[in-house]
Amino acid sequence: MTRRSPDQIIARYVWSGESLLQWQALHFEGSVLRQITPVGPGVTADVHLLSPGLTDLQVNGGGGVMFNSDPTPRGLSAMRDAHRRLGTADILPTVITDHPEITEAAAEAALSCWSESGILGLHIEGPHIARARKGTHEEGLIRPLDLRTVTLVERLRQAGMPVMITLAPELAEASLLRRLVASGAVVSAGHSGATELEARQAFAQGVRCVTHLFNAMDQMSSRAPGLLGAAILSPVACGLICDGIHVSWDMLRIALAARPKGALSFAVSDAMATVGGPESFTLYDQQIAVHDGRLINREGALAGAHIDQLGNLRNLVHHVGLSLPAALAMVTSTPRAILGLPARRISPGLKSTDLLYLDKGLMPLQPVHSAH
Known part of the structure; x- marks a missing residue:
């Protein structure tokens, strides 16, 4: 079982803004996203889907x-x-x-x-x-x-x-x-x-x-x-x-x-x-x-x-x-x-409050990070 830090969220899916990534760990400092890394098998997802707004x-x-x-x-x-x-x-x-x-x-x-x-x-x-x-x-x-x-x-x-x-x-x-x-x-x-x-x-x-x-x-x-x-x-x-x-x-x-x-x-x-x-x-x-x-x-x-x-x-x-x-x-x-605008992306520097947290039914969840 992969160990996680208190400032880490495991997502089954992450919509980067243009592509769908699977099994990703998002690492935060306070409320700011610092890094996204893939995770191996044996983990439990905190969130089914993370997406930009x-x-x-x-x-x-x-x-x-x-x-x-x-x-x-x-x-x-x-x-x-x-x-x-x-x-x-x-x-x-x-x-x-x-x-x-x-x-x-x-x-x-x-x-x-x-x-x-x-x-x-x-x-x-x-x-x-x-x-x-x-x-x-x-x-x-x-x-x-x-x-x-x-x-x-x-x-x-x-x-x-x-x-x-x-x-x-x-x-x-x-x-x-x-x-x-x-x-x-x-x-x-x-x-x-x-x-x-x-x-x-x-x-x-x-x-x-x-x-x-x-x-x-x-x-x-x-x-x-x-x-x-x-x-x-x-x-x-x-x-x-x-x-x-x-x-x-x-x-x-x-x-x-x-x-x-x-x-x-x-x-x-x-x-x-x-x-x-x-x-x-x-x-x-x-x-x-x-x-x-x-x-x-x-x-x-x-x-x-x-x-x-x-x-x-x-x-x-x-x-x-x-x-x-x-x-x-x-x-x-x-x-x-x-409108000629770039896609919103999930990338380092984004605040946790700018993320959309969804369950398997695509219903909104309270930001998981706020509970860690």
Whole structure:
């Protein structure tokens, strides 16, 4: 039996940030990781899986706060802290369709916070979307892509801040779309009625991501693949809500199996204020509440998701059947790569509190190191 020191943790698996290591000992000085070494047979694991904190590129709210309702640094901090408690280290706060002043206030809040730990930048989802595919977005606030939004995105990008913007590309004026692409923002197709041809034209023009695949877009038929079919078969990045409600497990399996080799697929929570918070909130002056795990608005329609990124990880492994490395990539390194960010890594110098400790069911554990 291998002897261990009081400042050592044995992990069955360690997700380094890009690869899955087996049977590793992590050596700490105080709360700081100093060394990682392999261990031989005959040891007992303290932890089933150690991983860096997760990354989520679509977070509308958390901890009782909706970003649209509180587009301030205080609101961002509350959202970040709620998701951090649930295992997500970095979020891309998302402001959905609203008055221009709300979008601009959200941008200012993100600009003041994005260099802080846990706030990656800004995701602008709407208002430049298709009314027929609005989902829970307020129809009266939808408008065509305009110079006001484009210049806002350009200003954020000139400051160096990562930006994702979701829009219906078939409705965007071509010169304005080109400016968004040229800014370096991640332009994502979503809430769209684009045909297959329109989608492929958008991808050729620099739209390089698709927002919550399957949701808020036309569904495939035998003679009309639409944006959905084009996205699955194209080398663009595709976000997926992996709760079994927005997309069934079988459809998730089909989409992931059909994607081209090297195509980037990633999980998003699309989280609302109820994640890490109370079970209802107000958006667009109407109450949205959790019913049987679903977020429902007054019309009975889905209104965002009640899941966190760690829940997505469990579902990808337990329900979709992905390998642990493939599922971990979808909630860690892949979303970061889409923003051009390096993977979070488990390496010397990391604090024990920056690690995610999981059991065999991929449920969170208290940091083992704190007990040694």
